[in-house]
Amino acid sequence: MIRSLILSTATRILLPLLLLYSVFLLLRGHNEPGGGFVGGLVAATGFALYALAYGVSATRHKMHVDPRVLVAWGLLIAIGSGCVSLFVGQPFMTGLWVGDRLPIVGSLGTPLLFDTGVYLTVAGMALLIIFSLMEE
Amino acid sequence: MFLSLITAFLAAFAAPWVHRFLPRSSGGLLAVIPTALFCYFASNITSIAGGETLFTTYPWLPSLGVTLSFYLDGLSLLFSLLILGTGALIVIFSSGYLRGHGELGRFYAFMLLFMSSMLGLVLAGNIITLFIFWELTSLSSYLLIGFEHTREAARKAALQALLVTGAGGLALLAGFLLLGHVAGSLEITELLNRGDVIRTHGLYLPILLLVLAGAFTKSAQFPFHFWLPSAMEAPTPVSAYLHSATMVKAGVYLLARFSPVLGGTDAWHYLLTSCGAATMLIGVIMAVTQTDLKRLLAYTTISSLGTLVLLLGLGTSQAAEAAIVYLIVHALYKGALFLVTGAVDHATGTRDIRELRGLLWLMPAVAVAATLAALSMAGLPPMLGYLGKELLYEAKLQAPQAAAIITGAGLLTNIIMVTAAGIFVLTPFFNKAPTQSQNFHPPPPSLWLSPLLLAVLGLIMGLYPTAVDTLLVIPAVAAMRTESTVIELPVWHGLNPVLILSLVTYGAGAALYAGRKRLYLFANAVRRPASWGPSRWYDLAIAGTARLAYLQTRFLQSGYLRYYLMTVLGTAFLLLFFTLYTKSGFHWDTGGPDALFHEWLIAVMVLAAALFASLSLSRLSTVAALGVVGYGLALIYIFFGAPDLAMTQFCVETLSIILFVLVLYRLPRFSLLSGRPARIRDALIAIGNGGVMTALVLTATSEPVKTRISSYFAENALTQAHGRNVVNVILVDFRALDTLGEITVLAVASLGVFALLRARAKKDR
Numbered sequence: 054m055i056r057s058l059i060l061s062t063a064t065r066i067l068l069p070l071l072l073l074y075s076v077f078l079l080l081r082g083h084n085e086p087g088g089g090f091v092g093g094l095v096a097a098t099g100f101a102l103y104a105l106a107y108g109v110s111a112t113r114h115k116m117h118v119d120p121r122v123l124v125a126w127g128l129l130i131a132i133g134s135g136c137v138s139l140f141v142g143q144p145f146m147t148g149l150w151v152g153d154r155l156p157i158v159g160s161l162g163t164p165l166l167f168d169t170g171v172y173l174t175v176a177g178m179a180l181l182i183i184f185s186l187m188e189e
Numbered sequence: 190m191f192l193s194l195i196t197a198f199l200a201a202f203a204a205p206w207v208h209r210f211l212p213r214s215s216g217g218l219l220a221v222i223p224t225a226l227f228c229y230f231a232s233n234i235t236s237i238a239g240g241e242t243l244f245t246t247y248p249w250l251p252s253l254g255v256t257l258s259f260y261l262d263g264l265s266l267l268f269s270l271l272i273l274g275t276g277a278l279i280v281i282f283s284s285g286y287l288r289g290h291g292e293l294g295r296f297y298a299f300m301l302l303f304m305s306s307m308l309g310l311v312l313a314g315n316i317i318t319l320f321i322f323w324e325l326t327s328l329s330s331y332l333l334i335g336f337e338h339t340r341e342a343a344r345k346a347a348l349q350a351l352l353v354t355g356a357g358g359l360a361l362l363a364g365f366l367l368l369g370h371v372a373g374s375l376e377i378t379e380l381l382n383r384g385d386v387i388r389t390h391g392l393y394l395p396i397l398l399l400v401l402a403g404a405f406t407k408s409a410q411f412p413f414h415f416w417l418p419s420a421m422e423a424p425t426p427v428s429a430y431l432h433s434a435t436m437v438k439a440g441v442y443l444l445a446r447f448s449p450v451l452g453g454t455d456a457w458h459y460l461l462t463s464c465g466a467a468t469m470l471i472g473v474i475m476a477v478t479q480t481d482l483k484r485l486l487a488y489t490t491i492s493s494l495g496t497l498v499l500l501l502g503l504g505t506s507q508a509a510e511a512a513i514v515y516l517i518v519h520a521l522y523k524g525a526l527f528l529v530t531g532a533v534d535h536a537t538g539t540r541d542i543r544e545l546r547g548l549l550w551l552m553p554a555v556a557v558a559a560t561l562a563a564l565s566m567a568g569l570p571p572m573l574g575y576l577g578k579e580l581l582y583e584a585k586l587q588a589p590q591a592a593a594i595i596t597g598a599g600l601l602t603n604i605i606m607v608t609a610a611g612i613f614v615l616t617p618f619f620n621k622a623p624t625q626s627q628n629f630h631p632p633p634p635s636l637w638l639s640p641l642l643l644a645v646l647g648l649i650m651g652l653y654p655t656a657v658d659t660l661l662v663i664p665a666v667a668a669m670r671t672e673s674t675v676i677e678l679p680v681w682h683g684l685n686p687v688l689i690l691s692l693v694t695y696g697a698g699a700a701l702y703a704g705r706k707r708l709y710l711f712a713n714a715v716r717r718p719a720s721w722g723p724s725r726w727y728d729l730a731i732a733g734t735a736r737l738a739y740l741q742t743r744f745l746q747s748g749y750l751r752y753y754l755m756t757v758l759g760t761a762f763l764l765l766f767f768t769l770y771t772k773s774g775f776h777w778d779t780g781g782p783d784a785l786f787h788e789w790l791i792a793v794m795v796l797a798a799a800l801f802a803s804l805s806l807s808r809l810s811t812v813a814a815l816g817v818v819g820y821g822l823a824l825i826y827i828f829f830g831a832p833d834l835a836m837t838q839f840c841v842e843t844l845s846i847i848l849f850v851l852v853l854y855r856l857p858r859f860s861l862l863s864g865r866p867a868r869i870r871d872a873l874i875a876i877g878n879g880g881v882m883t884a885l886v887l888t889a890t891s892e893p894v895k896t897r898i899s900s901y902f903a904e905n906a907l908t909q910a911h912g913r914n915v916v917n918v919i920l921v922d923f924r925a926l927d928t929l930g931e932i933t934v935l936a937v938a939s940l941g942v943f944a945l946l947r948a949r950a951k952k953d954r
Contacts, residue, residue, distance in 0.1 A: 078836075082914060082917045082921075083911070083912035083913070083914055083917055083918065083921075084912055084913040084914050085913070085914055086832035086833045086836060086914065086916075087833070087836070087914070087917070088833060088914070088916075088917040088920060088921070089920075089921070090837055090920070091833065091836045091837045091840055094837065094840035094841065094844060095840060097844060098840060098843055098844060101844065101847050105847070120939075121940070121943070124936045124939060124940070125936075127932065127936070128932065128933060128936055131928075131929055131932060132929065135925065135926075135929065145926075146925050146926055146929075148910060148911075148922050150911055159911055159912060159913075160911040162911065164910065164912070164918075164921040164922045164925070165921075167921045167922075167925055167928075167929075168917075168920075168921045170932070171920075171921070171928060171932055174932040174935060174936055175932065175935065177936075177939070178932075178935045178936060178938070178939040179844055179939075181939040181940070181942070181943050182848065182939050182942045182943070183844075183847065183848065183851070185942055185943045185946040185947070186848065186851040186852060186942075186946065187851055188946075188950075
């Protein structure tokens with residue numbers, strides 16, 4: 054935890070911006086540069102910054118959810134998105150699509166769900182390591 | 190048949206709940222299932238005896254030829270009846286024997302699980318299905334032998350039984366796979382028709398040896414017999430069930446089942462008769478020198494199993510008939526005797542022959558069961574055991590080879606068996622002075638009912654041999670023989686060699702019993718050399734494995750990060766170098782690089798930063814220099830049109846610096862501890878790895894791109910995966926399975942970091 058007025062004030066504004074940006078990266082990833090991996094890293098950077106400014110316990114409180122839970126949900130969503138196709142008789146991880154040409158996202162489908170799983174896993178993984186090191 | 194098997198398994202899983210809600214009557218309730226199944230199978234006796242077979246099949250893994258098929262003929266019917274009948278009696282016995290035990294519900298579950306597995310084993314019509322049930326019996330017997338898991342001896346015995354039978358199981362699997370390969374089918378009904386093809390095939394001997402390894406370990410044949418006496422650590426109902434009537438007979442069943450397929454050759458004959466004869470003699474000699482009733486029974490069981498294997502090895506129809514009759518005889522009397530031991534132990538608190546006296550007056554019903562069973566064991570009329578012994582002698586006298594030796598060994602075994610029966614029943618039950626034990630309490634009906642029923646059944650079957658013959662023995666023998674044979678149980682032969690052998694057996698057995706004091710002296714004399722037997726080999730093998738694991742761990746897991754890094758980098762270097770050298774050789778584009786000015790600038794910057802990082806004496810400046818390397822690479826990604834990679838690289842670099850700072854904060858001041866040779870060694874490893882990577886990249890880029898995989902991705906990203914960002918489409922669609930593997934690795938790695946730091950934090954506190 055670093056006591057700095059500039060850092061803590063800037064972080065308050067930066068955290069929501071970084072989180073928004075990370076979701077933006079996740080959603081546009083299929084058509085423009087971006088994706089779940091880099092989105093997750095950006096989200097983790099935001100919370101890591103917050104943890105530097107306010108400490109880990111305050112960050113955990115702010116997050117409402119343990120990084121371990123994020124990792125678990127991420128893996129579950131990623132695997133679950135691959136299983137959807139099994140119910141319509143397709144092989145595991147066959148991409149399925151609904152809707153058409155939405156702004157930014159393009160078509161909605163199981164790959165986006167998979168990417169969300171990647172996003173959560175990566176963010177949870179990075180934060181789990183950072184928090185563990187900071188709390189030691 | 191499949192339904193009955195499912196019922197049995199369901200009963201096993203329901204048992205703990207049944208016991209929890211109805212603790213007083215759970216034993217009786219659970220015994221209903223095996224009883225009902227027994228009745229179901231018994232209702233098939235007449236149709237099976239009429240020559241029918243039942244066969245049901247369900248597809249399981251059709252692509253591999255594995256089916257859930259079940260096959261009921263005379264042999265499997267006989268075994269099913271033994272398994273279910275004794276199973277019901279054992280469950281009732283256990284309800285009295287373990288009354289008030291805190292984990293009785295779990296015990297019922299294990300017991301019924303074992304019963305179901307054993308039933309599946311004898312009904313299986315596909316060798317893979319058979320193997321799976323075979324392993325299930327090993328696993329459930331592990332749970333049963335180690336049931337009193339707070340005692341170290343029980344855990345050790347359970348592990349020993351599991352390792353020995355498990356190793357045999359693996360051999361059996363290999364044998365079965367070879368068998369399926371040679372015969373072209375995994376179905377037993379098919380295999381039975383292809384015996385000639387299999388016996389003349391070049392792989393016949395490996396198949397035979399592997400299958401025999403499985404059967405011999407399971408049926409405790411010499412030199413694998415040692416696990417059976419150790420397994421006496423199990424609660425007595427378990428010993429009565431597993432080690433008399435069922436599990437140890439699985440090997441015998443396997444040999445009987447496959448005797449039309451694998452039997453009849455010289456190899457079969459010599460292996461089975463020699464191992465069987467050795468086991469038969471060693472078992473019975475060890476038995477009479479024991480003072481613990483249960484161990485005495487265990488060794489006589491080994492001996493009987495040896496007799497059965499010997500008979501199966503002889504391969505004549507007399508021998509097959511004798512084997513089946515003796516199997517029934519043994520299951521009945523040995524089960525009864527084990528249960529008698531349990532009742533005695535429960536009532537008096539000891540199983541030591543030297544302490545037990547005059548039990549006849551304390552527990553008459555148990556004494557009757559013990560006497561009848563011992564009569565059957567000694568082979569006296571009118572018990573079924575008498576017929577069994579007569580048939581044994583007849584089969585051995587008519588053995589195709591070495592009849593004199595085999596008969597002599599059989600005679601010796603039977604003489605000592607008579608002595609063992611005497612030791613078991615005469616002194617403890619009929620000696621005058623009653624046991625002066627304070628904590629004696631008379632056994633409840635559940636404890637004497639089961640052994641009495643089994644013993645009386647031996648008597649009834651002995652009185653009506655013709656019914657036993659037509660209903661059980663002939664159909665079972667028919668399943669083991671390809672040609673049909675008419676056989677009858679003998680009752681009275683007149684004065685012939687068999688009768689003379691019988692009389693010699695009784696006389697010599699009685700004489701040996703009278704001189705049993707000398708037996709114990711003999712046992713003490715040979716204790717030391719006998720301790721070098723296979724049991725010691727097992728202990729040495731286990732200790733050796735542990736020692737090897739310890740040494741290997743000490744060697745590989747030094748605990749120093751530098752050695753781990755050296756191992757990883759050295760291995761990577763060797764693999765890369767080897768592959769590069771053998772597959773393509775090193776070559777590069779001879780035309781000089783046509784890079785632009787700013788690209789040169791970045792390259793120089795990255796190189797300078799890398800050099801600085803390796804030479805710097807400050808950790809913080811090293812981290813900063815590594816950051817420069819990372820950002821420089823990200824810039825190159827941008828210039829060459831990979832914005833996704835660049836973005837990710839920037840994020841990773843930023844997070845890495847945060848992580849480094851967090852770690853560095855806790856480290857002591859930097860100091861140079863390694864000497865010059867160590868630093869030169871590190872430099873060599875670093876240069877080697879860097880060099881081989883450079884060579885690899887140069888070689889790879891100078892090769893013309895032959896594959897069209899990237900153009901395939903570029904063309905199909907939008908049409909098939911609805912995305913214009915090819916990189917991301919590859920990550921989440923075309924190659925999503927790889928990504929799934931990667932994020933799983935990430936998750937596991939982060940949990941590893943978490944666990945390591947958490948463990949250290951706990952230790953410090």
